Amino acid sequence: MTGERVLIVDDEEGIRRLLVSLCRREGYETLVAADGAGAFALLEKTPIDVSIIDLFLPDVHGLEVLRRIKERYPTSEVIILTGHADFETAVEAMRLGAYDYLQKPIPDLQLIPLTISRALERQNLLRRNERLVQELQETNLELERRRRQQLEYIHDIGQALTGALNSFDVAQVLARAILGSITCDGVGVLLLSLNGAQRGLALVGAPKMLSASAKESLVQAMIDYVPEPSRPDATEIQVHVLDPGSQEVDDAPWRRFEFAPLAMRGSISGVAALASHSEEPFAQDERDIFAILASQGSIALENAYLFARMRELATKDGLTGLYNHAHFFELFEAEINRAERYAHELAIIMLDIDGERGLKFVNDTYGHQAGDELLRQLATLLRRSVRKEDIVARYGGDEFIILAPQTGKQQALALAERIRQVISETPFAVSDDHVYITVSGGVAVYHPGAGETASSVVSLADRGLYLAKRKGGNSVCTAD
Secondary structure (H helix, E strand, O other): OOOOEEEEEOOOOOHHHHHHHHHHHOEEEEEEOHHHHHHHHHHHHHOOOOEEEEOOOOOEHHHHHHHHHHHHHOOOEEEEEOOOOOOOHHHHHHHHHOEEEEEOOOOOHHHHHHHHHHHHHHHHHHHHHHHHHHHHHHOEEEEEHHHHHHHHHHHHHHHHHHHHHOHHHHHHHHHHHHHHHOOOOOEEEOOOOOOOOOOEEEEEEEOEEOHHHHHHHHHHHHHHHHHOOOOOOOHHEEEEEOOOOOOOOEEEOOEEEEEEEEEOOOOOEEEEEEEEEEOOOOOOOHHHHHHHHHHHHHHHHHHHHHHHHHHHHHHEOOOOOEEEEHHHHHHHHHHHHHHHHHHHOOOEEEEEEEOOHHHHHHHHHHHHHHHHHHHHHHHHHHHHHOOOOOEHHHHHHHHOEEEEOOOHHHHHHHHHHHHHHHHHHHHEEOOOOEEEOOOEEEEEEOOOOOOHHHHHHHHHHHHHHHHHHHOOHHHHHHOO
């Protein structure tokens, strides 16, 4: 479907022209404003389906435009577009009903029409849900009282799902909601792993205690429902069981299933299932309620995904994917508290690329994109070179910092020296060429009970780095 109205609010003329071109190519009717006042005037004249809003406008904050849109057109979807990542602002935008939060510069321009298309899909889904709820409300008088109770329950569950900010909580609330509102012998919720970041998980439950074979067959039925190539391996699924509140064991075979996909951002993210020991189909009204709960679960999963994405945006360095400077110090303070509690030493290693054939050489010789690629490769190498419990962050520019818990001076020096040697021996692929670099390192150790602070320990590591540079680089030093 084309012809939907897209409102573009951005004070940069070049950005506005680009967005208009992308939207018109997809057949959308575009309305354009350079500031909040212009956006407010357009909102008074015509309804808007999707809006793309820059947060920093000349006269008002973009969140005020978002708030005004949601007040006037509650089902309208809003996409935030900004060059400044701010975790608190991202969370506030989600709370106000933003659909997505994109950061300038956009790495792939096709992300814009794709995000608009998915926003419209969600809008249509919400409207279909509203129509479905309305149809449920218009059923005959015999079912009116029961339907009213079910609708109230659905509303309460919707509120609970909205408040769930991680996928496990969403699955748990959804499974309990299905058990509480639909007559069935078993229920299951399967969540697929997202981008390989975590293993998939399944929650199963029933009025009685399920036998091992009943749990296994219910999980397998949900797995079989997932289309290839998204279908997971059963051995990779973590299975959790809801407390049935009954000690009676149910090991009867399943004879009928009802499935509902859980969709997120245009692709399947999981499955919800009803299970019965009878061949009789589920009643239509129960299937309708099941569909509504699954739709609410899909929206809640999107919110949980977006919250996790916004948190990562606020804590990770956009270029390397390592923790950023600010979040590193938050983690450092937490580790200091743990070190004080258990009387463990804690080491800091600062690393800086040496100048002779370092980042400036690569930037001047091959271009800044090549320099960015060098930093990304170096970040990957650092992650692979430390222990699982160590924390690696980008401190700034071409400086990196490593936090090594339960590590003394000699261990830290050995770790820093090993990393220095690995880096010096590694060829980095840059613009169809191979570049060798060296780093200098500074090591400092936090001693419990010595009255040190995060800043003072980092300053000592920085002084060690300075000494290594004075020695000619490609070395590791400490400063007591």
